[in-house]
Amino acid sequence: MRTVCLGWHWLPYRYARTAEDVNGARVAAFPPWLAELGRAAVADAYGDAGAGAGYTPDAALVNFYDGAARMGMHQDREERSDAPVVSLSLGDTCVFRFGNTEDRGRPYTDVELASGDLFVFGGPSRYAFHGVTKVLEGSAGPASGMRAGRLNLTLRDTGLGGGSESGERSGA
C-alpha cells in the first residue's frame, strides 16, 4: 500500500506539515472541494444538515491498494478532535472490516466497499477498530476511471487548527 497526505502528513501517533518520514517535502494543500464533499457526506450520513455544515476536515490520507494490499485492524486516533472521519473508496471493491471500540477482535462486520462508496465513522463508531482484509482485484468497472487497484481517501479533522488550506499558507 502507498499513502499520500493532503493538508497534514500522518505519522504514527501524530500529524506534521512535512513528510518527515518520507522525503521531508511540504504537504500539499487540502483542497476546499474535498472539505465540501466531506460536509455533504456527514450531512447525508447523519441526516442532519447542521452536522454537515459544522464539519471542517483539514487532512486527507490517500491510500492506494494493489490486489495484494491489506490494512490491519486499527483505530484512527491521532486526531485531537472527535469529529467524524469520512472514507471514500474508488476503483476495486474491498472487504472492509468494521469492528468494535474495545479491541481488534469480534464483534465485527465485514462490508464490501465499492467504487463511489462513502463510509462515515462518527458518534459511537468514531473510534471503532477497522481494517481492510481483501481487495477484489479487477472488480472495478471502467466507469471508476482506474485501470487497477483501489484508492481510499479518509478525511479527518486533526484538531490542530491553522485552516484547511494551510498546507500552503502556514509558516514552516
Ligand SMILES: O=C(O)CCC(=O)C(=O)O
Ligand atoms: O482503506 C480503507 O477503507 C480504510 C483506510 C483506513 O482505515 C485509514 O486510512 O486509516
Ligand SMILES: [Fe+2]
Ligand atoms: Fe483507519
